[in-house]
Amino acid sequence: MKIRYYADAEIREMHNHAIRLLAQLHDDHDITVEIDRIDEQHDPIPDFPGEVRRLTPEEVYERDLKRNRSLNAVIEQTPSEAFKRYGTLDIAGNVAVIDEEGTVQWASTLPGYADGYGPGAEAQTAMDFLEDITTSPSNRICVECLGLLDGDENFCPNCGNDLS
Numbered sequence: 001m002k003i004r005y006y007a008d009a010e011i012r013e014m015h016n017h018a019i020r021l022l023a024q025l026h027d028d029h030d031i032t033v034e035i036d037r038i039d040e041q042h043d044p045i046p047d048f049p050g051e052v053r054r055l056t057p058e059e060v061y062e063r064d065l066k067r068n069r070s071l072n073a074v075i076e077q078t079p080s081e082a083f084k085r086y087g088t089l090d091i092a093g094n095v096a097v098i099d100e101e102g103t104v105q106w107a108s109t110l111p112g113y114a115d116g117y118g119p120g121a122e123a124q125t126a127m128d129f130l131e132d133i134t135t136s137p138s139n140r141i142c143v144e145c146l147g148l149l150d151g152d153e154n155f156c157p158n159c160g161n162d163l164s
């Protein structure tokens, strides 16, 4: 399992913050992190502790998001509603959890700056997700195996990690 950041978030500070949190997840929990730069707007990313690739939004959408049933089951909107609003791909700034087979199991659907969009918005933003899992114990994901959690477990149902 790994965490993938679709970069760059439009706002530089959000983008830099996401990179810092990903590096911290790698250092603290040995989580594999990577960046797909699909909309390069900011500086080069030196010293990132994971792979940094250049891709197009179309490549990412086709590979990760389009008709992804696992993702469809855990986000409120369909992937096309969330990432292809009005026919235009809008993916940069989001993060995804990728399983061993390379399938996206969860992705944020609201970019980090979307604070204040209403109740429940924090559950859908990239930044809240990254901040939550860097401040373990997280109730959203197990930092040992990156298994998704409902939030009320005492032990990870996937690997048995103590979440209390």
Ligand SMILES: [Zn+2]
Binding pocket: 142, 143, 144, 145, 146, 147, 156, 157, 158, 159, 160, 161
């Ligand atoms: Zn686990």
